[in-house]
Amino acid sequence: MRALEVGEAALLLEFEDGEETRAFHAELLRRRAAGALPPVREIVPAARTVLLDGVADPGRLAVEAARWEVPPLDPREGPVVEVPVRYDGPDLAEVAALWGVAPGEVGRVHAGVEYRVAFCGFAPGFGYLTGLPERYAVPRRATPRTAVPAGSVALAGPYTGVYPRASPGGWQLIGTTDAVLWDTAREPAALLTPGSRVRFTEEGV
Amino acid sequence: MRDRAFAVVRAGALTTVQDRGRFGHAHLGVPRSGALDPYAVALVNRLVGNDGGAAVLETTLTGCAVRPRCAVTVAVGGAPCPVTVDGRPAPWGAAVRVEAGAVLEVGTAVRGVRSYVAFAGGVAADPVLGSRSTDLLSGLGPAPLVDGAVLPLGAAPPPDAPHYEGAPWRGVPDEVVLRVRFGPRDDWFTAGALRTLTTSTYVVSAASNRVGLRLEGPPLERARAGELPSEGMVLGAVQVPPDGHPVVFLADHPTTGGYPVVCVVREPDLAAAAQAAPGARVRFVRGR
Numbered sequence: 021m022r023a024l025e026v027g028e029a030a031l032l033l034e035f036e037d038g039e040e041t042r043a044f045h046a047e048l049l050r051r052r053a054a055g056a057l058p059p060v061r062e063i064v065p066a067a068r069t070v071l072l073d074g075v076a077d078p079g080r081l082a083v084e085a086a087r088w089e090v091p092p093l094d095p096r097e098g099p100v101v102e103v104p105v106r107y108d109g110p111d112l113a114e115v116a117a118l119w120g121v122a123p124g125e126v127g128r129v130h131a132g133v134e135y136r137v138a139f140c141g142f143a144p145g146f147g148y149l150t151g152l153p154e155r156y157a158v159p160r161r162a163t164p165r166t167a168v169p170a171g172s173v174a175l176a177g178p179y180t181g182v183y184p185r186a187s188p189g190g191w192q193l194i195g196t197t198d199a200v201l202w203d204t205a206r207e208p209a210a211l212l213t214p215g216s217r218v219r220f221t222e223e224g225v
Numbered sequence: 226m227r228d229r230a231f232a233v234v235r236a237g238a239l240t241t242v243q244d245r246g247r248f249g250h251a252h253l254g255v256p257r258s259g260a261l262d263p264y265a266v267a268l269v270n271r272l273v274g275n276d277g278g279a280a281v282l283e284t285t286l287t288g289c290a291v292r293p294r295c296a297v298t299v300a301v302g303g304a305p306c307p308v309t310v311d312g313r314p315a316p317w318g319a320a321v322r323v324e325a326g327a328v329l330e331v332g333t334a335v336r337g338v339r340s341y342v343a344f345a346g347g348v349a350a351d352p353v354l355g356s357r358s359t360d361l362l363s364g365l366g367p368a369p370l371v372d373g374a375v376l377p378l379g380a381a382p383p384p385d386a387p388h389y390e391g392a393p394w395r396g397v398p399d400e401v402v403l404r405v406r407f408g409p410r411d412d413w414f415t416a417g418a419l420r421t422l423t424t425s426t427y428v429v430s431a432a433s434n435r436v437g438l439r440l441e442g443p444p445l446e447r448a449r450a451g452e453l454p455s456e457g458m459v460l461g462a463v464q465v466p467p468d469g470h471p472v473v474f475l476a477d478h479p480t481t482g483g484y485p486v487v488c489v490v491r492e493p494d495l496a497a498a499a500q501a502a503p504g505a506r507v508r509f510v511r512g513r
Contacts (some may be wrong), residue, residue, distance in 0.1 A: 024409035026408065026459050026486070026489055026494075027461060027462075027489030028406065028489075030489075032457065062252065062480075063404065065252065066455050067456065068454050069456040069457065070457070071456065073251065074248075075428025100382055111248060139252075139481065140481075141254060141455060141480055141482075144250075144363045144365065146254055204353050204365070209250070209255075214252050
């Protein structure tokens with residue numbers, strides 16, 4: 021782990037890989053729930069870092085955090101969210117070609133994996149989901165779409181994501197879900213929160 | 226009509242509802258948002274007897290005009306601008322009584338960018354995730370004002386609430402100096418680029434908004450190629466996209482981002498940054 025101070029009141033903890041990042045993020049949440057973490061306003065996990073923002077003494081926390089024993093993440097730990105999907109996206113054929121499978125097979129492959137929400141960003145409730153094996157990584161579209169409909173299930177790089185609301189976007193669209201990804205009247209507002217496990221289920225057409 | 230509300234007569238270029246912002250949801254991709262000049266907001270709220278967390282209007286360059294449906298005490302502060310009530314001059318930076326049906330006109334900023342209008346009782350738009358702030362990046366909170374819209378006001382503070390007279394305001398200097406701390410990704414830039422950053426004068430671009438203050442000037446050269454995996458972003462982060470032109474992140478900034486952050490501006494300096502109009506000069510100094 022490497023600790024980088026960010027401004028006067030934040031700390032960026034950097035890790036070797038996503039797995040280690042996830043495990044440390046879980047440890048931070050455990051310690052905060054147990055009252056064993058100094059007050060912190062935001063804990064923001066990302067690809068290989070966790071940002072702690074609104075910390076009184078980032079330098080001191082960095083020294084303390086370096087001494088923690090962090091258990092590896094149990095793959096069965098955390099709530100499971102099921103997201104039903106119709107695999108009918110406009111980029112299905114393109115993704116099938118990149119994967120070397122028939123278009124009808126994309127859904128089977130995609131729904132056959134258990135995912136974990138690595139981090140959120142881009143828009144409220146947009147989760148970056150990891151779990152898809154590396155050989156299924158796909159590039160972003162050369163030209164982003166100006167409007168991607170809400171509920172679009174999409175792929176980019178090693179990640180899977182679902183657009184919580186209509187927005188521009190450059191990810192490859194493989195399907196659609198009616199699941200409500202973001203609802204400010206709900207607690208938490210996001211269906212997919214960092215650390216959650218996610219299963220996509222293939223809906224019949 | 227005597228209900229506690231006001232109608233928007235002229236929305237101006239961009240007028241939004243703002244309070245202290247939306248905290249604790251960054252991990253879900255929710256920006257903090259909130260007023261860009263919190264010191265001006267604290268002052269106008271005090272002038273009308275409000276708690277500092279009351280929601281106000283934030284205008285952008287061209288002000289706005291509103292017609293309260295009830296008699297209400299207001300105060301206009303932030304970027305200095307002409308203020309009138311039913312066409313008659315009224316003071317800026319002081320409590321002003323506006324009768325029901327009268328039009329409060331907040332004119333174009335003489336200096337700076339963002340003026341603030343506090344109403345006694347605050348703007349009582351529905352809070353979202355604990356805040357009434359309009360978040361332009363993700364569309365949370367009340368929509369930006371449009372002509373004809375009607376917004377509710379909160380209950381007036383008790384008459385014995387602490388009363389303040391106008392306080393001095395330092396105004397927007399010709400050249401904004403921002404204190405920064407290098408990192409977390411200063412090692413992605415050449416030593417020459419870091420020198421350039423702290424010795425050059427940058428100019429505020431017209432493309433600036435509540436998300437970021439975009440700056441034009443000598444580009445910052447990278448010491449490393451390649452892409453940085455997305456990481457959490459803080460208020461005041463100075464992100465440098467591939468074109469080398471720094472962007473200072475303001476309240477509606479994305480919570481994660483993939484361009485390296487060369488340095489972070491100290492939070493107390495960001496109000497002046499947000500009041501720097503297009504064309505204003507900005508300098509970065511390594512701050513204590």
